[in-house]
Amino acid sequence: MRWGLTAGGRATFVPADLADLGELDRLTETVGEIGILVNNAGFYPMVPTVAVTPDEFQRIYDVNLRSAYFLTASIAPRMAAAGGGAIVNTSSIGARIGMPVAAAYSGTKAALESMTRSWSVEFGSAGVRVNAVCAGMIRTDKLLEIVPEEQMQFLGAQAPLGRYGTSEDIAEVVLFLASPRSSFVTGAVIVADGGVSVP
Secondary structure, three states, rough: OOOOOOOOOOOOOOOOOOOOOOHHHHHHHHHHHHHHHHHEOOOOOOHHHHOOHHHHHHHHHHHHHHHHHHHHHHHHHHHHOOOOEEEEEEEEHOOOOOOOOOOOHHHHHHHHHHHHHHHHHHOOOEEEEEEEEEEOOOOHHHHHHHOOOOHHHHHHOOOEEEEEEEHHHHHHHHHHHHHHHHOOOOOEEEOOOOOOOOO
């Protein structure tokens, strides 16, 4: 099998609301057996703590954390039964540094990193590797709805590498963690943030 962002392949898109446990069940039944799971769903309203409503708080946790937990709970045993697999969780520098308008979001990412370590121990003997990528500021259409391009350019320039990240930057790390090239790596969190979280 060829590995790489340009290796080609085919994909089937299955829409699902990951905040809904019924939808999660439908999704896992639809996809059947898989060898790679990437928990990448995210909901991140960047607002002060006092502005987060109880319903919004619940959705942040349902999308960012509960979905990863129950997708892993459903799929990891199937991977184990098939002889192994790879799970990659998407964390954020919010788990590493203080962000004044992202307390709830950051909490989910810190918890996801902790679960990554626990799952690596729980499923490792069955050949299932569990790792995470801790992403920095990544230029996406969704982020641009919150952070203006000019501000992204400014913040990116403050990073040791002097720029913000791209989706491809993170995809390459995910690809490495999902591929046989990282066959001896589990329980790791690879930080890909241009150096922003370096003390």
